Amino acid sequence: MVSGATLGIAELTFCKRRSRARQRSDMQEQPVFQVEIAKDSGRVNHAANRESKWRSIYCGLFSLVVLAGCNPFPETWQWNQKLTIEISTPQGIARGSAVAHVSWQAANAAGNYPSSYSGEATVVEVLPNRYLFALLGEETKYIALRTFAKEIGGVSVSPTGFAAVSQVHGIRNVPPQHYPLLVTFTDISDPKTVQKVDPNNLAAAFGPGVTLKRITLEITDDSVTAGKIVALLGWLNDPAVMENPGWSSLPIDSRGAIGALLSHYPDLRGSRK
Structure with a gap:
C-alpha cells in the first residue's frame, strides 16, 4: 500500500499541472x-x-x-503498459484495464534517469454504479521493472533494464507489494467521498463476496487510454470543483486522489461560463 504522503505528492503535482494549464488557457484567450x-x-x-x-x-x-x-x-526507452484489475463479485468477474505510456532517458549530468508517464487511472465497475480506481503515480514508472523482474534478470533502474522491459512479451501478475494505490468514491458524483481501498479487504468497501482476484501487467502496442475517467467523473470538467475556491475546499484526500486519476490537467476552457 502507498502511504498517505502519496496523495499529498499527487496533489502538489496536479496543482502544478493546473497552474500551467490555466496559464496556457489565459494566453490563448487574449x-x-x-x-x-x-x-x-x-x-x-x-x-x-x-x-x-x-x-x-x-x-x-x-x-x-x-x-x-x-x-x-539522450537515448530513450519507452513502452505502453496495460494494467488490468480482476475482481470476484457475487455476480461474477468484474474486469477493467487502462494503458499508460512510460518513458526513460539515459542518465543526465547528475546521474539521474529522467522519466515520465502519461495516461489515466485504471477503473473497473465492481457493482452497479460502484467503481474501483487504481491510481497513477511514481509507481507507474517502476511497476513494469518490478513485475517483469524475472524476465529481465532482476529489477534494474538502468539502460539494461529499460531496454529489456521494452522487449518483454506476455502478461504477468503484479506482485501485491507493488500494487498501485486503490480508491473508490462512495458517491461517484461527489469528489468528497473518496475512500482508500485495502486490496486484501475489498468487502469493507463493496460488501460481502467481493475480493480482488489479481492485478496484471502487459507490455502492449495498444494506444494510451484516454477519456474514460473524464466521461465517468463529470465533475472533472466542472470549474466549480477543479478551480478555487471549490478546489481548496475539498478534503486533502480528495485532492490527492483526483491528482492521480489523470497524468494531465483537464481542459476546462469549454466549461467556463
Whole structure:
C-alpha cells in the first residue's frame, strides 16, 4: 500500500499541472486586437534583429550543453503498459484495464534517469454504479521493472533494464507489494467521498463476496487510454470543483486522489461560463 504522503505528492503535482494549464488557457484567450497590436509594434525590430537573436540563442544553448555535460538528444526507452484489475463479485468477474505510456532517458549530468508517464487511472465497475480506481503515480514508472523482474534478470533502474522491459512479451501478475494505490468514491458524483481501498479487504468497501482476484501487467502496442475517467467523473470538467475556491475546499484526500486519476490537467476552457 502507498502511504498517505502519496496523495499529498499527487496533489502538489496536479496543482502544478493546473497552474500551467490555466496559464496556457489565459494566453490563448487574449483578445485578437491585443495580439495584432503586439505584432504590428514589434514587426520591424523583429525582422532586423532576427538573425542575431537566433545566433545568440544557439550559441548560448550550445554553451550550456557543453558546460553541463548534457546530451541534447539522450537515448530513450519507452513502452505502453496495460494494467488490468480482476475482481470476484457475487455476480461474477468484474474486469477493467487502462494503458499508460512510460518513458526513460539515459542518465543526465547528475546521474539521474529522467522519466515520465502519461495516461489515466485504471477503473473497473465492481457493482452497479460502484467503481474501483487504481491510481497513477511514481509507481507507474517502476511497476513494469518490478513485475517483469524475472524476465529481465532482476529489477534494474538502468539502460539494461529499460531496454529489456521494452522487449518483454506476455502478461504477468503484479506482485501485491507493488500494487498501485486503490480508491473508490462512495458517491461517484461527489469528489468528497473518496475512500482508500485495502486490496486484501475489498468487502469493507463493496460488501460481502467481493475480493480482488489479481492485478496484471502487459507490455502492449495498444494506444494510451484516454477519456474514460473524464466521461465517468463529470465533475472533472466542472470549474466549480477543479478551480478555487471549490478546489481548496475539498478534503486533502480528495485532492490527492483526483491528482492521480489523470497524468494531465483537464481542459476546462469549454466549461467556463
